[in-house]
Amino acid sequence: MIHPTKSRDVIYFVSAKKDAMNRKYARWWLFTLAGVLLLVVAAVFSLTVGEADISLRDIIPVLGGKEGMEYFILTEIRIPRILLAFAVGGSLSLSGAILQGIFRNPLVEPYTLGISGGAALGVALAIVAGLHLSIGVIMLPLSGFTGAMATIFLVSLLGFLRGGADINKMLLIGVMISFVASSSMMFLMSVTTSENMHGIVFWIMGSLDEPNQMLIRLTLITSLAGLGVSYLFARPLNALRLGETKAGNLGIDSKTTIRILFLLASLLTGISVSVAGVIGFAGLVIPHLIRIVAGSDYRFLLMGSFLGGGLFLILSDVIARTIIAPNELPIGVITGMAGGILFIVVLYNIRSTRRHGI
Amino acid sequence: MASDYLVIDKLCCGYGSGFSLKEVSLTLSKGSFAGVIGPNGSGKTTLFKGISGNLAARSGSVTLQNTRLSELIQREKAKRVAVVSQFPDVADITVEDYVLMGRLPYREMFQFFETRHDIAVAHKFMRLTGILPHSRKPMTQLSGGEQQLAAIAQALAQEPELLLMDEPTSHLDITHQVQILNLIQRLNHETGLTVLMIIHDLNLAAEYCDYLVMMDQGRIYQQGTPSEVLTYKNIEEVYKTVVVTRNNPLSGKPAIFLVSESVMRKQRK
Numbered sequence: 109m110i111h112p113t114k115s116r117d118v119i120y121f122v123s124a125k126k127d128a129m130n131r132k133y134a135r136w137w138l139f140t141l142a143g144v145l146l147l148v149v150a151a152v153f154s155l156t157v158g159e160a161d162i163s164l165r166d167i168i169p170v171l172g173g174k175e176g177m178e179y180f181i182l183t184e185i186r187i188p189r190i191l192l193a194f195a196v197g198g199s200l201s202l203s204g205a206i207l208q209g210i211f212r213n214p215l216v217e218p219y220t221l222g223i224s225g226g227a228a229l230g231v232a233l234a235i236v237a238g239l240h241l242s243i244g245v246i247m248l249p250l251s252g253f254t255g256a257m258a259t260i261f262l263v264s265l266l267g268f269l270r271g272g273a274d275i276n277k278m279l280l281i282g283v284m285i286s287f288v289a290s291s292s293m294m295f296l297m298s299v300t301t302s303e304n305m306h307g308i309v310f311w312i313m314g315s316l317d318e319p320n321q322m323l324i325r326l327t328l329i330t331s332l333a334g335l336g337v338s339y340l341f342a343r344p345l346n347a348l349r350l351g352e353t354k355a356g357n358l359g360i361d362s363k364t365t366i367r368i369l370f371l372l373a374s375l376l377t378g379i380s381v382s383v384a385g386v387i388g389f390a391g392l393v394i395p396h397l398i399r400i401v402a403g404s405d406y407r408f409l410l411m412g413s414f415l416g417g418g419l420f421l422i423l424s425d426v427i428a429r430t431i432i433a434p435n436e437l438p439i440g441v442i443t444g445m446a447g448g449i450l451f452i453v454v455l456y457n458i459r460s461t462r463r464h465g466i
Numbered sequence: 467m468a469s470d471y472l473v474i475d476k477l478c479c480g481y482g483s484g485f486s487l488k489e490v491s492l493t494l495s496k497g498s499f500a501g502v503i504g505p506n507g508s509g510k511t512t513l514f515k516g517i518s519g520n521l522a523a524r525s526g527s528v529t530l531q532n533t534r535l536s537e538l539i540q541r542e543k544a545k546r547v548a549v550v551s552q553f554p555d556v557a558d559i560t561v562e563d564y565v566l567m568g569r570l571p572y573r574e575m576f577q578f579f580e581t582r583h584d585i586a587v588a589h590k591f592m593r594l595t596g597i598l599p600h601s602r603k604p605m606t607q608l609s610g611g612e613q614q615l616a617a618i619a620q621a622l623a624q625e626p627e628l629l630l631m632d633e634p635t636s637h638l639d640i641t642h643q644v645q646i647l648n649l650i651q652r653l654n655h656e657t658g659l660t661v662l663m664i665i666h667d668l669n670l671a672a673e674y675c676d677y678l679v680m681m682d683q684g685r686i687y688q689q690g691t692p693s694e695v696l697t698y699k700n701i702e703e704v705y706k707t708v709v710v711t712r713n714n715p716l717s718g719k720p721a722i723f724l725v726s727e728s729v730m731r732k733q734r735k
Contacts, residue, residue, distance in 0.1 A: 133579050342578055347567055350555040353520060358624070359544030359571030404558065407578055 136411075139402055143415035150422045151190050157426050158186060159434060192316050192324050193425045194418035195331040196380045197390055201417020202334060203373035204391020205398075205409050209345040210366050210373075214399075214454055215279060217391030218377040219447075222285030223259045224388065227374075227381035228312065229289040230255020235307050236300045245320055249327075253378030259285055260370050312385050316425055316439060323383045334376045335414045341365055345406040387421070387440045389447020394420050396450060471496040471660060472628060477526035479516040480684075487512055488684045489526065494677065497658040499651065501671040503695075504681035505705050510664045513681070514630055517662070518549050530628055544571035548621035552633040554605075554613045561608065561616050562601040565592055568623025584623075591622040595649060611642030618646065622653070631663040635670070643667075647674045672696050672719045680704060696720040 156164050160181050170178045204217035218224045234240060234251035266281050293312070297305045318324055344365045347355040352362040380387070391413075398412035421439070424446075428437040472494040480486020487509050494500055502510045515521035517528050519535055528535045530546055538546070548568070556564070568591075569584040580588075592598040595615040597608075605613060614634055621629060631650070635643040651674055653659050665671045671678060672692040679689045682704045688695050698711045701722065708730060710723040725733075 136579070339578055340575060343567075343570060343573060346559075346563075347570055349557040349559070350567070354551075354555040356520060356540060357518060357544060357547075357549040358567055358620075359541040361540045405563065 136407060139408055140411050140415070143412060143419075147194070147415055147419050147422075150419050151194070154190050154193075154422050154426050155182060155186050157430060188318070188321065188324050189316050189425065190422055191328055192318055192383065193421040195324070195328040196316065196384045196387065197394075197417035197419070197421025197424075198414040199327070199331040199334060199376035199380045199417070200387060200390040201394040201413040201420070202331070202338060202391075202410065203376040204417075205395040205406075205413040206338060206341075206345070206369050206373050207391070208395060209348055209406060210369055211278065212349060212351075214396060215392065215451065216282075217389065217395075218256070218373070218381075219286075219386070219388040219391065220279055220282050220451070221259070221263055222282035222289065223256045223263075223374065223377050224381050224386045225286035225289035226259025226262075227252040227256040227378045228386050229292055230258070230378070231311070231382045232293045232296050232308050235311070236296050236304050238304075245323060246326075249323065249379040249382040251378075252380075252382030253375055255289075256374035256378035256381070257371070259289075260374050264370070315436075316384055316421075317436075318383050320383075327379055327383050330379050331376065331414070334372055335410065337372055338369075338410050339407075341369060342406040342410055345369075345410075349404070385438075385440065388444045389451065390417055390420060390443050392454075393443070393447050393450050396454060471498075471531060472662070473527075473529040474513075474517065475527050475529070477513070477516050477528060478524045479521045479526075480512060480524070481521070485509070485512065486524070486684060487516060490516075490681075490684075490686055491526075492679060492686065492689065494660060494662065496660055497654065498677050499654045499661045499675050500663070500677040500679060501675035502662065502664045502679045502681060503666070503668060503671050504687070508681040508704075509684040510681055511632060512684070514549070514632055514662075514664060517628075518547055518630060519543060541571045544624055544626075546627045548624040548626035548629050550614075550617050550621045550629070550631045550634050552636060554617035556605040556613055558604055558606050560602055560604055561592070561597055562588065564605050564616055565597075565601075565619045565623055568620040571624060587625065588619070588623050591619040592616075594622070594653075595619040596645075611638050611645070614638065614642070614646060615649075618649070627660060629659055629661045631661065633664050633666060636666050643670065650674075668696060668701070668722045672721065673714065673717060692719055696722065 152164070152167070155167055156162055158181070160178065162170065162178055162182065166178065167182070170176070170182060173179055200218055203223075207216045207218070207221065208214055218227075230251040230253075231248055233255075234247050239247035239251065262285065263278055263281055266277075293308065297308055300308075344355065344360045347358050347360050348362065348365070350358075352366075355362050355365075394416040395409060395413045398409055398416055402408040402412050421443075424439055424442045427442055428439045431437055470493055472492075474490060474492040476489040476491055478487055478489055485507070490509075490513060502513065504510055512521065516523055517535070519540075523536060533546075535543055535547065565588045566580050566584060569580055569587065572584065573580075589598065589601075592601055595618055597612060597615045597619060600608060600612060600616075605616060608616065618634070629650075634650075635646050638646070647670060650661055650663070654661050663675070665675070675692065677689070678692050678695040680687045680695050680700060687704050688700055696711065697720075698709050701707065701709050701711075708725045710725060711720050712723065713719065714721045
């Protein structure tokens with residue numbers, strides 16, 4: 109088992125050591141830069157798509173000119189929308205990746221766990237109570253966050269903390285919470301004023317058409333900060349793949365780590381839902397694809413999911429805006445179709461991989 | 467104080483209202499290679515959980531080098547105590563990444579990638595355990611024996627003072643059993659690593675451990691050298707099984723032979 113000659117051993121040892129370090133570090137930068145590049149290309153492409161005809165060449169002159177209808181369309185409509193798509197897609201996908209790490213299952217994400225539903229119910233309650241008018245529009249993301257937190261707490265309590273991580277039970281609980289939340293919202297819509305009802309319907313459809321610049325900025329900053337915070341837990345998330353006990357033996361305070369990550373995932377989901385409505389499966393599709401491309405090391409997965417999620421939603425939004433133009437498709441329709449089908453495929457294949465976690 | 471390296475003092479811990487340890491006391495000196503034996507349900511694994519802190523102590527204490535382990539934060543504890551379980555917890559990651567996880571207690575807050583030193587340490591122990599040639603393979607493609615070697619390399623990469631091993635070889639063939647125990651023995655001799663190991667095979671326990679702790683019903687039934695502990699009387703009392711003991715002709719350590727029911731009947735006649 110020990111190599112026969114010592115000198116050969118030392119050479120192998122030295123070269124492997126140098127090699128391993130540089131390889132992973134370089135690979136991470138390359139991966140991140142490629143992701144950013146793709147994202148920029150998609151964003152610029154998305155700038156040119158829409159009713160008003162603005163070509164690729166026109167973009168810089170129009171932005172430089174600082175006046176005119178086209179300048180207004182780019183800066184007031186398209187750029188905010190792209191930023192929001194990026195932030196929401198990144199947030200949802202990042203929380204999907206984080207939740208999958210905590211629960212050690214590739215099928216959990218904000219939507220399938222009912223967290224999006226809980227957040228939506230929180231926002232609907234705030235709209236009905238008129239909190240966004242009386243206190244301020246900030247109450248919408250706050251209510252979304254509260255709803256998301258409450259759901260995560262409930263799901264964990266029912267399915268995770270007791271009787272171990274029985275994933276089937278947890279997914280079922282998540283689906284049921286979604287049902288209860290949407291029924292409750294229907295109830296709210298039936299008993300409230302028609303003005304509030306329109307507000308809820310308009311928002312629930314899942315649209316990136318957000319007029320409030322402050323909310324867009326808040327979403328963007330939260331998503332970037334969330335990415336930063338998640339990286340503090342990238343290596344602990346890797347260790348959690350070996351189970352909570354093993355991670356504990358490796359020096360990870362599993363309970364605290366999981367609590368902070370739950371908080372982070374609900375914050376990202378709650379805010380996304382409060383500005384863009386329920387957009388399902390973004391947190392399922394992207395981390396899954398990133399795992400295929402870059403493996404499941406969380407140092408790659410977190411960045412990949414964030415950038416990929418942003419990219420995915422920017423492109424989905426382009427399709428949503430153009431496919432039945434001049435009308436607009438709710439963006440949740442596209443993500444829901446792609447994600448729902450992938451969910452079934454993953455579920456079908458999971459038997460062979462489940463022994464090894466994700 | 468050199469002889470009092472690991473001190474377990476009247477440790478009581480358990481699950482809910484059910485099974486619990488009853489005032490277990492044990493003292494090990496630095497560099498000992500101790501084995502914990504006893505029938506199923508005698509409290510061996512509970513004792514380990516009590517030492518590693520995975521189960522909170524109801525009373526009593528575990529002290530390593532004059533530091534109470536329960537007062538340390540998780541990360542500091544992981545720099546001193548490493549655990550190898552019966553079945554390694556694996557995921558679909560490469561052997562190298564798996565072993566590198568042993569360096570987690572040493573990471574800085576904003577350090578997302580392992581340092582050169584981390585990689586040097588990981589490679590040192592992969593070489594020592596003989597799994598370096600597999601370093602790029604996924605853990606899931608390794609055999610049970612190779613996975614266990616990787617798990618040991620990971621534990622060693624924590625550079626612990628105390629290595630806890632919970633039946634590390636019980637599901638392996640004799641080639642791997644002997645390979646792993648020889649490795650641990652060599653580490654124990656060469657580096658002075660203190661090892662506490664749960665082991666079911668009494669013959670292997672006698673052969674490799676220099677100190678044995680025999681447990682029964684949550685208590686320590688007897689502790690001492692293998693020849694003191696592994697007497698036929700002790701074994702028959704604790705395991706309720708008839709055995710014959712002789713000494714291994716080469717090592718002089720006790721060796722245990724089981725006796726089948728039909729042979730017993732013939733003997734009685």
